Amino acid sequence: MGAVAKLLLRSWYAPTWVTPLLIPVSFLYRAFMAVRRLLYQSGVFRVQEFDVPIIVVGNLTVGGTGKTPLLIHLSKELVAHGFKPGVVSRGYGAKGPYPVRVTPNTEVLHSGDEPLLIARSLDVPVVVDPDRVNAVKEVLKTGSIDIVLSDDGLQHTRLGRQLEIVIIDGKRGLGNGLLLPAGPLRESPKRLNSVNVVVRHGGVPKSSESSMETSLGAVVNINDGRESTLVSFVEKECVVLTAIANPDLFFQQLSDEGLQFERVKYSDHHYFSFEDLQRYQNKTVLMTEKDAVKCQNFAGPDWWQVGQEVRTGGQVVELVLQAARGGSVA
Numbered sequence: 001m002g003a004v005a006k007l008l009l010r011s012w013y014a015p016t017w018v019t020p021l022l023i024p025v026s027f028l029y030r031a032f033m034a035v036r037r038l039l040y041q042s043g044v045f046r047v048q049e050f051d052v053p054i055i056v057v058g059n060l061t062v063g064g065t066g067k068t069p070l071l072i073h074l075s076k077e078l079v080a081h082g083f084k085p086g087v088v089s090r091g092y093g094a095k096g097p098y099p100v101r102v103t104p105n106t107e108v109l110h111s112g113d114e115p116l117l118i119a120r121s122l123d124v125p126v127v128v129d130p131d132r133v134n135a136v137k138e139v140l141k142t143g144s145i146d147i148v149l150s151d152d153g154l155q156h157t158r159l160g161r162q163l164e165i166v167i168i169d170g171k172r173g174l175g176n177g178l179l180l181p182a183g184p185l186r187e188s189p190k191r192l193n194s195v196n197v198v199v200r201h202g203g204v205p206k207s208s209e210s211s212m213e214t215s216l217g218a219v220v221n222i223n224d225g226r227e228s229t230l231v232s233f234v235e236k237e238c239v240v241l242t243a244i245a246n247p248d249l250f251f252q253q254l255s256d257e258g259l260q261f262e263r264v265k266y267s268d269h270h271y272f273s274f275e276d277l278q279r280y281q282n283k284t285v286l287m288t289e290k291d292a293v294k295c296q297n298f299a300g301p302d303w304w305q306v307g308q309e310v311r312t313g314g315q316v317v318e319l320v321l322q323a324a325r326g327g328s329v330a
Contacts, residue, residue: 170203
């Protein structure tokens with residue numbers, strides 16, 4: 001991450017001299033978003049509806065809040081209750097050509113890291129297309145899909161939806177409360193009043209919110225699939241590699257398990273090359289599952305991915321099942 005990007009990110013969550021300079025641009029962004037939404041609400045721009053329920057799992061802020069782990073968790077719940085979900089995603093950083101039907105063997109440069117992780121975590125159809133409407137059309141061609149989940153897409157207004165789930169980082173919240181680029185917000189905080197479910201990832205949820213907690217899961221060797229436990233790494237000198245938006249939670253969870261490690265941070269969605277990581281080939285390396293899908297071709301013998309376990313409270317799972325059954329949701 002460059003120095004300018006780091007300064008900008010810092011200004012979103014703590015006051016810096018940059019913020020006042022960017023506020024006029026934020027007003028322009030706010031006006032653009034307001035006009036765009038009005039054009040959809042008035043019917044000038046058409047919202048595309050589908051015959052199956054569409055569930056959007058998104059956020060108001062730029063950067064990771066836990067959308068993909070929650071989407072995987074909800075998809076597993078739907079499958080366990082007999083539904084046949086499909087998943088669509090923008091595929092940040094993907095090269096296409098679109099639409100891309102993602103399988104566990106898809107090249108990550110074509111799909112993006114999060115869609116490939118979803119395809120490897122779930123036995124459900126996954127389609128990538130920056131145009132979410134086209135992605136839904138394509139995923140419905142793959143079989144008898146009875147519900148579609150969109151990884152992100154809250155601001156993709158053209159896509160009709162039956163349920164909107166917004167995730168808030170319990171520690172960072174909405175930052176300084178300003179819209180891009182002065183703050184991290186893609187939409188006004190008032191947008192939370194119109195979504196169906198607000199999920200707080202970590203921290204104490206408000207009375208109107210559902211809760212989400214993540215914990216570390218299975219530890220699997222990236223090369224050969226062997227399983228291990230975090231306890232076995234306590235006495236080792238480890239390197240933890242990340243290319244996620246907010247790695248601090250992952251670092252803290254590993255520290256809480258008693259691990260001592262070197263921290264190596266790349267920008268979110270960074271596509272690793274062998275040259276990036278050559279110096280770590282013979283070291284013990286831990287990383288998230290999202291990062292591991294980008295290292296399959298050059299991982300060292302002692303490289304491991306650490307899974308996540310998701311727990312939700314409140315009504316989020318019940319509302320998703322209700323939407324899947326065709327019921328109306330508040």
